[in-house]
Structure formats: structure tokens, C-alpha cells
Amino acid sequence: MERIRGENATPDRAAFDVLVRSRIDAVYRTSLAILGDTADAADATQETFVSAWRHREALRDPDRLDAWLGRINLNACREQLRRRKRSRIREVRLLDPDDDREPASKDRPLDDRTADSDVFDRAFARLSADDRAVLVLHHLQARSVAEIAAVLGAPVGTVKSRLHRARTALEAALARESR
Amino acid sequence: MNDQLPPIDPTIRDQLARRAAGRLPGALLGDVSVALNGAGGMAGRLRWRRRAWVVPRLAAAGLAVVLVAAVAIATVIPAHSGPAGSLTGYPAARPLTTSELAAIMAGPALPANTPLVAEVTIDARNDVCPMDRYPTLGVVEGMASQVCVMGAGVAAALYQPSTAGIFAFRYLGPGFLGLIGEITPAPSGLAFRAADDWPVTGRTFLVDATLGTVWNTCPPSSPEVGDVLLPEGTDPCSKSWLTDDAAAEPSAVWPGDNPLPRTHGEFVDVYGARVIDSIPSDGLVAGVFVVRSVVGPCPGDLMTSSRGCATWRVLALLRDVSVPLSRPSPTPSTAASATSAAPQTPVVSPSTSLPVAPTGLIGSGGVAFTAAETSALIAADPSLLVGRYMINERVTCDGTDCSGVAPHAVADLIQPSGAIGLVGPVELRPDGGLVWTVPQILDAGFTNHAGALYILDASIFGAAMDSCDAPGLACLEVSWLATGEGVAQLNAQSEQLSAQLGAYHEFGSGPVGGGPGLHALFLVQTAWDAKACNGQPLASYGSCSARVAILARLEPATLP
Numbered sequence: 050m051e052r053i054r055g056e057n058a059t060p061d062r063a064a065f066d067v068l069v070r071s072r073i074d075a076v077y078r079t080s081l082a083i084l085g086d087t088a089d090a091a092d093a094t095q096e097t098f099v100s101a102w103r104h105r106e107a108l109r110d111p112d113r114l115d116a117w118l119g120r121i122n123l124n125a126c127r128e129q130l131r132r133r134k135r136s137r138i139r140e141v142r143l144l145d146p147d148d149d150r151e152p153a154s155k156d157r158p159l160d161d162r163t164a165d166s167d168v169f170d171r172a173f174a175r176l177s178a179d180d181r182a183v184l185v186l187h188h189l190q191a192r193s194v195a196e197i198a199a200v201l202g203a204p205v206g207t208v209k210s211r212l213h214r215a216r217t218a219l220e221a222a223l224a225r226e227s228r
Numbered sequence: 229m230n231d232q233l234p235p236i237d238p239t240i241r242d243q244l245a246r247r248a249a250g251r252l253p254g255a256l257l258g259d260v261s262v263a264l265n266g267a268g269g270m271a272g273r274l275r276w277r278r279r280a281w282v283v284p285r286l287a288a289a290g291l292a293v294v295l296v297a298a299v300a301i302a303t304v305i306p307a308h309s310g311p312a313g314s315l316t317g318y319p320a321a322r323p324l325t326t327s328e329l330a331a332i333m334a335g336p337a338l339p340a341n342t343p344l345v346a347e348v349t350i351d352a353r354n355d356v357c358p359m360d361r362y363p364t365l366g367v368v369e370g371m372a373s374q375v376c377v378m379g380a381g382v383a384a385a386l387y388q389p390s391t392a393g394i395f396a397f398r399y400l401g402p403g404f405l406g407l408i409g410e411i412t413p414a415p416s417g418l419a420f421r422a423a424d425d426w427p428v429t430g431r432t433f434l435v436d437a438t439l440g441t442v443w444n445t446c447p448p449s450s451p452e453v454g455d456v457l458l459p460e461g462t463d464p465c466s467k468s469w470l471t472d473d474a475a476a477e478p479s480a481v482w483p484g485d486n487p488l489p490r491t492h493g494e495f496v497d498v499y500g501a502r503v504i505d506s507i508p509s510d511g512l513v514a515g516v517f518v519v520r521s522v523v524g525p526c527p528g529d530l531m532t533s534s535r536g537c538a539t540w541r542v543l544a545l546l547r548d549v550s551v552p553l554s555r556p557s558p559t560p561s562t563a564a565s566a567t568s569a570a571p572q573t574p575v576v577s578p579s580t581s582l583p584v585a586p587t588g589l590i591g592s593g594g595v596a597f598t599a600a601e602t603s604a605l606i607a608a609d610p611s612l613l614v615g616r617y618m619i620n621e622r623v624t625c626d627g628t629d630c631s632g633v634a635p636h637a638v639a640d641l642i643q644p645s646g647a648i649g650l651v652g653p654v655e656l657r658p659d660g661g662l663v664w665t666v667p668q669i670l671d672a673g674f675t676n677h678a679g680a681l682y683i684l685d686a687s688i689f690g691a692a693m694d695s696c697d698a699p700g701l702a703c704l705e706v707s708w709l710a711t712g713e714g715v716a717q718l719n720a721q722s723e724q725l726s727a728q729l730g731a732y733h734e735f736g737s738g739p740v741g742g743g744p745g746l747h748a749l750f751l752v753q754t755a756w757d758a759k760a761c762n763g764q765p766l767a768s769y770g771s772c773s774a775r776v777a778i779l780a781r782l783e784p785a786t787l788p
Contacts, residue, residue, distance in 0.1 A: 062264070066316065069260055074252050082248035087438075087474040087514060091256050099263050169243045188236050189244040209232055219240070 065105070068114075069098050076122050082189055083126045083181045085170055093125040100125065116199030119186075123200055127178040165227075172222035180215035187212055249679075254516045254546070255419075255436055258317035319516045319546040320419045320436040323347040323394045323411070326370040328551050333403070334372045335552030336615045339777075340734060341456050341504055342399040343518060343544035345411060345418075345434065349392040350377050357404065362457070365407060366391075378406045380457035394418070396432060396518045396544065398456055406457045408432065408518055408543050419516050422472040422493035426540065432520045434546070437470040437493060439513040454500040461497025461522075461541040466509075468498045470540075474514060497522075498542040505545040506728060506775055518544040588617030588639075588751050588780035594663045594683065596621045596637040596654075601787055606642075613642040617751055617780040619654065619662075619683065637662055639681050639751055639779075651779075654681045654751075663749065665711040667723045670774060680754045683782065686711045686725075687745035690732025707731035709750065709776070725752070726775045735781045748783075752776040 076097050080090035100121050108117050173181060179201060186192045186200060197212075198205040318324060324332070324346035332338070349369040357364045362378035369390075378400065396408040409432030414420040419436035427433050443466050454460035471493030496519065498507065507513055522541045589605070591597045596619045597605070606613060621635035639651040657664060658672065663683045686709040707727040727735075737746045754776055 065264070066261065069264070070257065070316075073257055073260065077252055077256065078248040081250070082244045085247050087250065087253065087512075091253050091259070094256060095260050095263050098260050102264055166243065166246060170247070173243075173247075184240065185244055185248075187233060188240040189248065191236060194232050209234075212233060216234075 065102060072115075072118060073098070076118065079119070079122055079185060079190070080126055080129075082185045083123075083178065084129055085174065089129045093122065093129045096125040096128065097122040113199065116196055119196075119200035120202055123178065123182050126182070130178050168223060168226045172219060172226045175222040175225070176215065176218050179211070180218050183208070183211050183215045184219065250511075251514055252548075253514050254548070255320040258321040261316050315549065315551060318548070319345050319434070321417055323418060324549075326368075329368070329375075330371045331551045332549060333375050333405075337402055338399045338549070339728065340399070340401070340731075341728075342549070343408070343505070343546050344397045344399060344405070344549065345394065345518075345546060346397065347392075347394045349390055350395070351390050352388065362406060368405070374403055376404055378404060378457075380406065380455050396434075398544065408457055409520060411518075422470045426494070426519070427521065430521060432518065432543070434516050435470050435519050436516045437472055437514075438474045439468060439470055439496070439498065439507065439515070439517065439542070439545075441466050441468040441498075441509065443509075451499050453503045456504050459500025459504055459541070459543055461499050461501070461539070463497075463499035463502075466499075467495065468542075469493050469495045470517065470519070470542075474512065494540050496540045496542050501542045501544055505547075506777065507545050513545070516546040517542050518546065588619065588782045589613070589785040590619040590683070590749060590782040592784045594685075594749060594784075596635075596662065597785070598635075599623075604787060605785060610642075615642065617641050617651065617782070618648075619751070619782065622653075637683075652679070652681050654683060666709060666725055667711065669725065669776075670723055681779075682752050682754070682776075684709060684711075684725075684750045684752050684776075686750060687747045688727070688732055688736045688750070688778070689745040690736055707736070707778075709752070709778070710745070724774075727752075727778050728775075731778050735778050748781050750778050751780045751782055752778050 073094060077090055077094045080093040080097075081087065084090050084093060097118065101118055104121075108114065176184075183197060183201060186197045192200070194205055194208050197208045201208070201211065203211060315324070315328065324344060326346070326348050329344065329346040329348060332344070350366040351369055352366045354364050354366075356367060356374070357376035357378070362380055365377045365379040368375040368377060377395075377397070391410075394411040394413060396411055397405040398408060400406045411418070412427045412431045412433045414424060414433070419434035420426055422435060422437040426435070451463050452460040473493070496517075501507060501517075502509065520541050520543055522539055589597070591601065598621050602618065602620050605618075618640045620638055620640050622638045623635045637654040637656070639654055641649045641651050643649045654662065655664075656662060657668060663685050666684065666686050669682055669684065688707060688709055690707045709725045709727055710723065735746070735748075735750065
């Protein structure tokens with residue numbers, strides 16, 4: 050596996066480009082999972098690397114590169130969500146009179162409700178950036194407690210409670226969207 | 229690993245994986261690079277250095293070393309993340325250069341029909357590379373070894389002794405490119421956006437956009453695919469368009485026949501390219517498309533005008549490519565050789581340049597290699613493994629003590645530099661087994677995310693869709709995988725997996741359609757994550773088939 054290590058030397062843009070190439074796919078997919086929009090995810094990805102380049106001196110420990118980059122990426126996603134709140138017109142789906150599917154119910158099992166992609170996406174959109182992030186880091190990327198804490202910038206001891214809070218928020222959102 | 233955390237919820241995981249799926253926007257890497265150029269920023273004192281596991285290090289590590297991948301990296305970098313040789317800006321912002329194309333053509337064989345866009349000079353010649361399927365148009369200047377350009381259709385011809393420009397090709401095999409067309413660049417950059425004014429009158433050009441498709445209810449049909457260099461396009465059951473709006477709502481388009489508003493994009497015919505390039509049938513597909521303006525019958529108009537109607541036809545979907553780093557580039561003098569110069573190597577016949585099927589190695593009995601076995605194989609003969617896939621055990625943990633952590637199977641690809649490149653984790657059967665049959669994958673596999681890797685125990689079959697008379701070269705043939713008896717015929721009702729066009733030529737044996745099929749273990753990757761297409765169960769043929777890409781035929785390795 051490849052890793053990036055910092056050394057005391059002249060900044061090397063070519064080496065940073067290597068970092069970009071090796072991480073851009075992962076950063077983009079994390080952004081996409083959090084934001085759910087390809088254009089926003091692309092913007093967040095670009096902002097992540099630009100910010101990382103501008104603040105590269107802040108990386109004291111090269112072994113923590115992925116956590117550092119993940120934290121920058123989460124900040125970029127937060128910013129995208131803030132911009133979206135300011136600028137985006139919410140799309141409202143009209144009821145289709147020909148749609149005779151059984152309406153979703155909050156009494157259905159969670160697995161059943163989360164299997165509906167549209168419901169899941171609407172519910173996920175109700176969560177905060179941090180709630181989305183902790184769910185992505187744990188359920189999608191299977192990160193360790195320490196890594197999740199590093200990305201969130203939170204104490205290790207609070208990760209479990211944050212995950213519980215996010216899961217509870219997701220279930221509440223799913224119940225609301227399933228009505 | 230996550231002892232303190234609740235277990236991962238597979239339903240949430242699958243939903244998040246669905247949200248994160250899809251192709252990296254083709255222009256994103258270039259956009260980031262441009263943004264970095266203008267970013268400036270603090271004066272840093274860090275030097276970024278890439279560190280890779282290379283053969284000598286692995287060999288020296290000895291048998292005691294367990295291949296431990298930090299979980300942060302192993303889980304964050306998904307399968308097929310950009311290799312070290314990926315090209316910044318290609319294909320949306322710039323074409324391949326002559327030297328980049330030379331390195332690619334001198335490197336390991338690409339998958340058949342891979343589209344490439346390059347700025348090169350083609351010397352008109354028709355006395356080399358004789359074959360019945362395509363006429364020879366010429367040879368590409370500046371290649372390390374002879375690269376012939378083949379054409380299709382009566383219009384495929386070069387009218388000057390030497391033609392320089394930007395061309396779209398398909399990779400037909402080692403030393404052979406098929407010409408799709410000469411690319412008309414956009415006024416700003418190489419690729420057009422959907423909302424731009426596209427060239428007309430037969431021009432071929434690139435569009436960096438999102439392809440959307442909606443499906444109409446109609447009887448299943450199998451429209452004409454056409455030739456790989458001249459794909460047909462019309463599918464009566466679907467309507468597709470290219471747009472700049474990455475979140476375009478499909479329901480906003482169907483069933484109206486009026487063109488989309490100019491700012492939204494253009495309708496396109498895409499059926500042939502969809503089959504040839506395995507473009508997903510559902511959802512939005514972002515990428516750089518090769519498009520041509522063609523004239524055909526006006527849809528729905530019985531009194532067709534003699535002038536016909538212009539339509540936009542998608543000819544190919546470009547993929548990112550990587551340039552082999554270990555191959556020497558041609559010298560400047562080579563690249564600037566006189567247009568009348570003969571090819572640098574003697575003329576070769578197609579039969580002497582048969583593509584070597586990508587093969588992979590797996591442990592005896594269909595199990596993954598242990599770390600010790602991997603080290604021993606690499607130490608014994610590193611050159612033997614370069615360019616090959618290996619199925620290896622990998623221990624993933626994020627601490628210093630990895631004892632007690634069970635290894636899982638991964639597919640690795642040994643790089644030209646000798647480094648081990650992780651392709652991705654290999655899916656396990658519900659009972660923990662490594663090798664799947666086709667029915668097992670159809671039952672369970674396609675519920676997994678697109679790009680999932682499987683070891684498949686199956687036979688490969690092929691059927692020619694047109695004349696396929698050049699041994700060793702990809703042609704328009706359908707290929708499929710099946711397990712068991714009575715599956716030698718393409719049958720939509722059978723449990724079969726469609727493979728990429730030309731796969732039988734690469735991985736099979738004997739003439740197409742002429743035998744019981746080649747039985748082997750295959751490393752395959754699912755093409756997309758749909759379990760059904762257009763509301764219909766997946767079939768074995770057509771645009772709604774269950775598709776995989778065969779990456780390698782696996783062979784058991786003899787340990788030194």
C-alpha cells in the first residue's frame with residue numbers, strides 16, 4: 050500500500066499531485082455518500098485538496114494523513130451543505146395518482162424502510178453533516194473508533210454516543226419520510 | 229476492529245454504497261489540478277513522497293512478515309482507484325500525446341475495444357497489417373513498434389500522405405487501433421459541454437456530460453449494435469440524452485418527443501455504444517462521450533424528408549487510462565520522424581501479435597495465497613508476475629497487534645514497478661467459500677455493489693455477431709459465462725452472465741461458437757448493481773443482461 054510521508058524539504062507540487070491522484074476517488078466517494086449530489090461532491094472534493102494544499106503545514110504527523118484529509122473533507126462537505134441551504138430550491142415530488150404502491154409505514158421494519166432508496170435519501174438529507182459523516186465512516190467505511198474520532202475532531206470516548214445519536218436521527222427521519 | 233461500536237448495519241451500508249457509487253467525473257482530476265495551480269497558499273516545508281511496497285522490500289521482508297494494510301487506507305481507497313500512471317486532464321481536457329500513446333501501446337494489452345483519444349500523426353499506408361475485417365488506413369508515427377490504424381465504412385480513408393490531428397480510436401489488440409473519427413475540439417478545451425453548440429455535418433467530437441436514460445414500456449428487442457467503429461444507436465425502448473445537469477430528473481423528459489431545452493442538453497442515440505462499452509442502462513452516467521452528428525430517417529415521420537433528420541449518436545464512452553511507467557518513451561527524433569518513413573519495426577502479421585490473455589494466479593484448490601506464499605512467489609521470479617492478478621490473503625487491522633485477526637481474500641495486480649497494487653476485496657459466498665458458480669452470483673451477487681469482485685467457476689462461450697476473420701483481434705462477438713451443462717447456446721432464459729465483447733477471444737480457446745466452452749476459474753467484476761432492468765428480471769442477452777467484466781483467467785500456481 051502506498052502512504053504519504055512528510056519530510057522537511059521544499060514543497061513538492063508533483064508529489065502532492067501524486068497524493069491527489071491516490072486519494073481523489075476516495076475523497077469524492079466519501080463526499081458523494083455524505084452529500085448525495087455529484088456536483089456538490091465534486092465541489093467538495095476540489096475544495097478538500099485546495100484546502101489541504103494551502104494548509105499542508107498543519108499536518109504534523111504524516112502517519113495521520115488520512116485522518117487529516119478526512120477532517121478537511123468533512124469541513125468541505127459541511128460548507129457544501131451550508132451553501133445548499135442558502136441557494137438551492139427544494140424539489141418537491143408530486144403525488145402520482147397512478148402510483149398504487151402500498152404507502153410506506155413507519156411500522157414496517159427498519160430494513161424494509163431503508164431498502165427504499167428514495168426514502169433513504171430523503172431521510173439522510175435531513176441529517177446534519179456530522180451525523181451523515183459518522184454513519185458513513187462506520188457503516189460504509191468500517192473505520193475504527195480512533196479514526197472516526199480523528200476525522201470528526203471529537204474525543205474517542207464520544208464516538209459511540211455520536212454514532213448512536215446519528216442512528217437514532219436516521220431512524221426518526223426514516224419514520225418521517227415513510228409516512 | 230470496532231469492538232466498542234455497534235455492528236455495521238448491512239442495509240445502511242448498502243444504501244450508502246449506492247450513494248457513493250458511480251464513476252469519478254472525468255474532468256474532476258483536471259479541475260483539481262487547475263484549482264491547485266491557482267491556489268498558492270502557505271509556504272510549506274513538507275516534501276510529499278510516495279512510498280510503495282516493491283518487490284525487493286517484500287522479498288526481504290521474509291515469511292514472517294504479514295501483509296498488514298492499514299484499515300484506513302484499505303477501506304478508504306476503493307477498487308480501481310487511479311493508478312500512479314493516470315493522466316491529469318485526460319480525456320476531457322486534453323488528448324493523449326504521441327509518447328503517451330506509444331507507452332500505452334508498448335505496455336500490457338488493454339481490454340478489447342478500449343476507446344482512446346490521442347493527438348498523433350497518421351501516415352497513410354495500405355500495404356501493412358492485411359486483414360479482411362478492416363482496411364488498413366495507415367500507421368501511427370512515433371510509436372516504439374508498429375501501430376496500424378484500421379478503418380470501417382466506406383468513408384474511412386485518409387486523403388493525405390500524412391494527417392495530423394486529434395483522433396478517437398478503439399484498441400483492437402497489440403499493434404492495432406481502429407479509427408472512430410477525427411475529433412473536432414471545442415472552442416475552449418477539448419470536450420464540449422452539453423449546452424454548447426455542437427458541431428454538425430458529420431463531425432466527431434467529445435462531450436463531457438451526464439448521460440440519462442428513460443425507458444418506455446415495449447416488447448423486449450435487440451436493436452442493431454453495429455460495428456465497434458461504427459455503432460448503431462437507436463433503441464425503441466429507451467430515450468437517452470446528454471446534459472450538464474448531473475441531477476437531471478428522468479421523469480421530466482419522457483414521454484415527450486420534443487427536444488430538450490437548449491440549456492438542458494440533447495437527445496442522443498446510444499444503444500450500440502451502450503452495449504460495446506457496457507454503459508449502465510439505469511441511472512445517470514457521467515463521463516466523456518465520443519459523439520457524431522449523423523443523418524437518418526426522421527422519427528415518427530412517414531413522409532420522411534429526402535434530407536432526413538440529424539441525430540446525435542454516441543460512439544463510445546471514454547475511460548481513464550494509465551500510462552505504463554516502466555516503458556521507454558520514443559525519443560524526440562523518433563516522434564518527429566519524417567512522414568514518409570517506414571514503420572520502425574518490420575511489418576508484422578496479426579497472427580504474430582496475438583494478445584496474451586490476462587492471466588491470474590490463485591492457490592491450489594481455489595484458495596487465496598498466504599502472505600508467505602505470496603512472498604515466495606515474488607521472490608522466486610518477480611518478472612513472471614508483472615501484469616498478473618493474484619488472489620492473496622490479507623490481514624486488515626489498525627493496531628500493532630494483528631494476532632487473531634482473520635485474513636480475507638483480495639485481488640492484487642502486480643505493477644510494472646514490482647509494487648503490489650490492491651484491486652479490491654473478493655466477495656465471499658454466504659458460507660464463507662471463495663469460489664462462486666453463476667447461479668450463486670445471480671442469486672446473491674448482484675445484490676452487492678457495482679464493481680464487486682468474484683472468483684467464478686464457469687465456462688466461457690462466444691458467438692460471432694459478424695465476420696470475425698482476424699485471429700487474435702477483437703471483433704464484435706458476444707461472450708458469456710455459465711456453469712454446468714447445456715449452456716453452450718446463448719439463451720435469455722438460462723442462468724448466464726454476459727461478459728465484455730470480445731472476451732471469448734481474450735480468455736476462451738478455439739473458434740467462436742465451436743465447442744463446449746473453456747472451463748476455468750475467472751476473476752470477474754460486476755458491471756452495475758441493478759438486480760432488474762426497466763422493471764424486468766435480468767436476462768442473459770441484450771442491454772438488460774447481468775453483466776460482468778472478466779479481468780483474468782485464474783491458474784493455480786506451483787509454489788517454488
